[in-house]
Amino acid sequence: MYLIAIVSPFIGFTITNTTGRLFNNYINSLIATFCMFVSFLLSLIIFFEVAIVQTPCYIVLAPWFNIELLSVYWSFCFDTITSIMFIVVTFISSLVHLYSIEYMSDDPHQGRFLGFLSLFTFFMLLLITADNLLIMFFGWEGIGLASYLLISFWFTRIQASKSAIKAMIVNRVGDIGLLFGICSLFLTFKTVDYSIIFSLVSCALNDTLLCFSIECNCFMVFSTFLFIGAVGKSAQIGLHLWLPDAMEAPTPVSALLHAATLVTAGIFLIIRCSYIFEQSSIVLSVITIIGGITAFLAASIGVVQNDIKRVIAYSTCSQLGYMVLSCGISEYSIALFHLANHALFKALLFLSAGTIIHGFNDEQDLRKMGSLIRIFPLAYIMIIIGSLALCGIPFYTGFYSKDAILGIALTNCNIYSNAGYFLLLAAACFTAFYSTRLLLYSFIVLPNGYKFAYSNAHEATVYSLVPLVFLGFGSLFGGFLFKDMFVGFGSPLFGNSIYSLYNCGFIDFEFASVFSKNIPFIITLYGVFLSLYFSKNWLLYNINNLKIRSAYYYCFLFLNRKWYFDSIYNELLIHRLIKFSYDITFKLIDKGIIEWSTPSGIAYLADKYKKDTSQLHSGYISHYLLLVVAVIFTVLFFIIFNNIFNNLDFSLIFIAYFVIFSFNGVSNS
Numbered sequence: 001m002y003l004i005a006i007v008s009p010f011i012g013f014t015i016t017n018t019t020g021r022l023f024n025n026y027i028n029s030l031i032a033t034f035c036m037f038v039s040f041l042l043s044l045i046i047f048f049e050v051a052i053v054q055t056p057c058y059i060v061l062a063p064w065f066n067i068e069l070l071s072v073y074w075s076f077c078f079d080t081i082t083s084i085m086f087i088v089v090t091f092i093s094s095l096v097h098l099y100s101i102e103y104m105s106d107d108p109h110q111g112r113f114l115g116f117l118s119l120f121t122f123f124m125l126l127l128i129t130a131d132n133l134l135i136m137f138f139g140w141e142g143i144g145l146a147s148y149l150l151i152s153f154w155f156t157r158i159q160a161s162k163s164a165i166k167a168m169i170v171n172r173v174g175d176i177g178l179l180f181g182i183c184s185l186f187l188t189f190k191t192v193d194y195s196i197i198f199s200l201v202s203c204a205l206n207d208t209l210l211c212f213s214i215e216c217n218c219f220m221v222f223s224t225f226l227f228i229g230a231v232g233k234s235a236q237i238g239l240h241l242w243l244p245d246a247m248e249a250p251t252p253v254s255a256l257l258h259a260a261t262l263v264t265a266g267i268f269l270i271i272r273c274s275y276i277f278e279q280s281s282i283v284l285s286v287i288t289i290i291g292g293i294t295a296f297l298a299a300s301i302g303v304v305q306n307d308i309k310r311v312i313a314y315s316t317c318s319q320l321g322y323m324v325l326s327c328g329i330s331e332y333s334i335a336l337f338h339l340a341n342h343a344l345f346k347a348l349l350f351l352s353a354g355t356i357i358h359g360f361n362d363e364q365d366l367r368k369m370g371s372l373i374r375i376f377p378l379a380y381i382m383i384i385i386g387s388l389a390l391c392g393i394p395f396y397t398g399f400y401s402k403d404a405i406l407g408i409a410l411t412n413c414n415i416y417s418n419a420g421y422f423l424l425l426a427a428a429c430f431t432a433f434y435s436t437r438l439l440l441y442s443f444i445v446l447p448n449g450y451k452f453a454y455s456n457a458h459e460a461t462v463y464s465l466v467p468l469v470f471l472g473f474g475s476l477f478g479g480f481l482f483k484d485m486f487v488g489f490g491s492p493l494f495g496n497s498i499y500s501l502y503n504c505g506f507i508d509f510e511f512a513s514v515f516s517k518n519i520p521f522i523i524t525l526y527g528v529f530l531s532l533y534f535s536k537n538w539l540l541y542n543i544n545n546l547k548i549r550s551a552y553y554y555c556f557l558f559l560n561r562k563w564y565f566d567s568i569y570n571e572l573l574i575h576r577l578i579k580f581s582y583d584i585t586f587k588l589i590d591k592g593i594i595e596w597s598t599p600s601g602i603a604y605l606a607d608k609y610k611k612d613t614s615q616l617h618s619g620y621i622s623h624y625l626l627l628v629v630a631v632i633f634t635v636l637f638f639i640i641f642n643n644i645f646n647n648l649d650f651s652l653i654f655i656a657y658f659v660i661f662s663f664n665g666v667s668n669s
Contacts, residue, residue, distance in 0.1 A: 002059055002078060005042035005086070006129060008035045009093070009122040016115035026101070028111030032118050033097040039125070040090035043083070050083040051493060058131065069190050075131035077194065080497045081336065085128040085268060088340050092260035092347050093121040095467035099351055100252040102463035103358055113153060117256060120146035124261040128268055133182045133192040140178065140233070140265060144171050147262050151249040160248040167242035174232015174239055178269075181225030184209060185276075188218050198275040198499075205279065219279035226273055227287060234266030234320050237294045241565060243317050247309040251354030254309060258316040259347035267320065267339055270327045275499045278330065285416040288328030292420030295321025297563060299430035303437075304559045307364050308353050311438055315390060316346055318427050325424065326405045329417045330500045333493075334408070337486035338401035344478050345389035345398055348471035352382040355460045355468070356442065361453035366441040368449040375457045380443050382468045387435040389475040391524050392428065397479035402428075404487050404506070406520045411508035425523050432527030433534075440535050 012035030016028040023031075049055050061074040078086075097117060104110045123142030130136035152164035182192065188204055189197050207218040230236070235243040243263070247254060257263065270277060270287070277284060295318045302314030319342050326335035356372060356379055357364055373380045385396070392402035406428070409421040447454060459465075485493050488506060509517075561567065595601050 001042055002046065002057060002076065003061070005039050005046060005090075006076070006122070006125050008039040008042070009118040009125065011035050013115045013118040013122065016111045016118070020111045020115070023111075025105075025108075025110040029097075029101045029104075029114045032111075032114035033094070033101065036090065036094045036097045036118060036121065039121075040087075040094045043087045043090045046078060047083045047087045050078050051080045054492070054495065056080075060131075064134075070186065070192070072132060072134050072192065074135065075193075076129040076135075077131040078129065080494045081268070081271060082128050084336060084340060085264075086125065088343050089121060089124050089128070089260045092343050093117065093256055095347065095470060096252045096256045096351070099255075099354070099464050099467045100250075102461045103252055103354060104250065109153075113150075113250070116146060116149050116153065117252065120150060120256065120261055124265070127265055131194060133185065133194070136269075137178065137182060140229075141175065143262050143265060144168065144175070147246070147257060150253040150257070151246050153250060153253070154248075157248065163242075163245040163248040166245055170239050170242040171232050174229045174266075177225045177228025177232070179229075181222055181229060184211075184218070184221050184225060188222075194272070201275050201279060217280065219276060220283060223273075223277050223280040223283035226269060226276065227283060230266030230269050230324075231290070232266070233269075234263050234324065235294075235317050236266075236290050236320070236324060237297055240294065240298065240317055241569065244310050244313045244562075247307065247313050251309065251350060251357060254313070255347045255350035255354070258313065258350060259343040263316060263320055264339055264343070267323045267327070267335060270324070271332045271336055271498065274327075274330075274332050277327070278499055278501045284328050284330065285414075286328075288325050288414075288416045288420045291321045291323070291325030291328055292423035293321070294318070294324065295427040296423040296430075297321075299427040299434075301559055301562050302434045303430050304556060305434070306366050308357070308366055308369075308438065308442065309350070309364055311366075311434055312346070312349050312353060315349075315431065315434070316342075318431060319346070319390075321427065322402060322405050322424060325409065325417075325420045328420070329409060329412050329414065331405070331408055331506075332498045332500060333486050334401060334404050337482070338398075338405060340482075341389070341397045341401045341479050344471055344474040345386045345396075348382055348468065348475050349386040349390065351464070351468055351471065352379045352386060355379045355464055358464075359458045359460060361450070361456060363449060363453055366438065368453075369442045369447075370445040370449065371443070371447040372457070373443040375454075376443075376459055378459065378465060378468065382472050383439060383442075385472050385475050387439060389479075391432045391435055391527075392520060393524065394521065395480065397475045397477070400479035400483040400487065403517075403520060404509070407509035407512065407517060408506060410516060410519075411512050413508075425520065428520055429523045429527040429530070432524040433531040436528045436531035437535055440531070445535075 012032040015035075016032050020028045046057075050057060057078040059076045059078075061076070064072045064074055066072075097114060100110075100114060100117065104113050107113065120143060123139045123146055125139075126142065127136055127139030130139060148164045148168050151167055152161050154160050185197060186192055188207060188209070189200055191197060201219075204218055208215050209218045209221045211221050232239045246257060249257070277287075298314045298317035298321065302311050302318065305311045305314060319338070323335045323338050323342075326332070326338065356369075356376055359376065360369070360372065363369065389396040389398040392399045406421060406424055409417045409424060412418070485491050558564070596605065
């Protein structure tokens with residue numbers, strides 16, 4: 001059963017991409033969706049057996065390779081973390097598959113698209129169920145490959161191909177860090193198995209590693225490299241540039257990528273390796289600050305975005321900052337809880353936005369929408385539910401995890417967590433701002449689009465509406481139903497799956513004042529009213545008015561250009577790297593040293609200089625006589641200088657110089 005749950009999406013991919021030509025696109029889509037739902041139903045049983053009944057399962061399938069000390073097996077671990085991630089991934093992916101049947105019905109490659117979605121899910125399941133670091137890395141690279149195939153699915157669009165390449169290259173930076181982390185772990189523990197490494201942590205607390213000629217504590221090295229890998233996949237500050245550009249993919253890809261698969265892989269890695277991260281307080285402090293800055297940065301940029309999908313994309317980046325900060329303050333269970341809650345309402349937001357885009361002539365610009373509430377009433381309700389959950393309004397799903405993260409960050413006796421708390425508060429205000437703005441500009445304000453788009457606008461079919469209903473139900477009640485399993489001390493849900501040296505922040509939060517607990521809600525309401533004010537007066541979105549108010553204008557320019565990260569990278573890194581690659585590696589090395597040292601290069605040089613050497617034979621008798629006389633005088637000079645100086649070496653040098661001079665004179669004459 002456990003193996004079928006993992007392999008079932010791969011079976012769907014194999015059928016749709018090998019024998020799929022035997023069937024039409026509709027049948028292929030049904031096959032891929034059926035295989036995905038089989039995996040989801042089995043994940044429910046796995047969750048009951050592993051998490052509820054507390055019976056973890058370990059499967060050793062077959063050896064992969066065995067090289068001296070390194071023995072790697074195809075082994076899988078089903079503990080509480082895996083079972084929770086398994087049910088989140090398969091649930092979201094099943095609904096996205098069902099949604100894609102109608103959304104991609106007009107695409108001639110619909111079957112291939114559903115197959116790539118299944119492959120994406122399979123690699124993610126392989127990553128979360130792996131029992132060792134190399135199988136995890138195999139799934140890690142697999143989701144990178146699948147994301148490239150899906151982002152560039154409409155490969156005839158230049159921007160889609162560029163976005164896929166950008167995502168691949170930026171993720172490679174993080175993957176190098178993860179690979180260094182795996183190598184350093186093997187160097188210390190001589191194994192890549194999770195269970196063995198975690199059990200030997202206490203034996204290596206005082207060990208050191210020489211990293212870039214600097215002797216450091218080994219756990220600081222492990223944590224740093226592993227976190228670099230998480231930064232790349234989970235789009236934290238510095239390596240977050242690829243996430244907004246991934247919106248060039250079809251909307252179902254965006255929903256799956258942002259809710260349950262690619263961006264959550266880095267968070268899962270940190271939670272899985274909590275035994276390692278807890279041994280380095282310095283790295284945990286860095287994680288806390290980076291999570292807070294990422295949440296603030298992404299939320300502030302989302303304020304000025306006009307593409308409906310980009311607004312939601314920057315929201316994903318901001319929420320990932322919440323999860324990373326929660327891991328930095330050692331609240332891994334709450335980070336996992338927020339990951340599961342975020343998957344529900346973020347998939348709801350993306351699929352609801354996809355319903356509007358698909359039914360409104362593929363329009364994504366918020367400024368060209370308005371008054372869509374009558375055309376898309378169900379999408380309007382679902383976006384309201386998703387936005388309220390995203391903002392952390394009480395009694396919605398996002399409230400139970402987001403409020404816990406903010407409260408524990410406030411009451412934690414750590415200056416870094418307190419600084420992260422204020423960054424998260426600002427991010428919460430911005431989140432309420434752009435969520436309200438999205439609702440106003442797409443549904444409430446006067447229509448501002450083309451008449452053709454309004455006259456042909458239509459609500460989606462049942463294939464698209466059923467996933468929205470399930471996700472809406474989860475966004476309403478998911479947090480309330482499962483909060484006691486994740487938050488607090490009364491649940492033995494995780495057992496030994498998560499390790500934390502300090503886990504008393506929730507107690508301090510319970511005894512905090514009522515006002516401090518309600519600060520996030522007050523800030524959220526302030527963001528809502530601020531959005532209503534600015535949207536009414538057009539102060540922040542009308543460029544002509546902004547030029548009059550210079551402070552607003554430059555603030556808008558700074559945010560609209562995404563804090564100049566793209567400009568900085570292009571000017572300081574990309575352009576110089578391209579120039580270096582062309583001048584040095586291409587012209588000097590490839591077209592120079594390597595090409596001229598090959599037989600073809602030598603033959604070309606010989607052919608090039610044969611004309612110069614052939615000019616020595618001019619065909620004139622006078623030239624030949626001059627050459628004979630020059631040789632005679634050369635011999636005489638050799639004899640004379642040999643007798644005078646008695647130095648054969650000096651004479652040979654002089655003769656060689658004289659002969660060369662004579663030849664040049666002959667050729668010039």
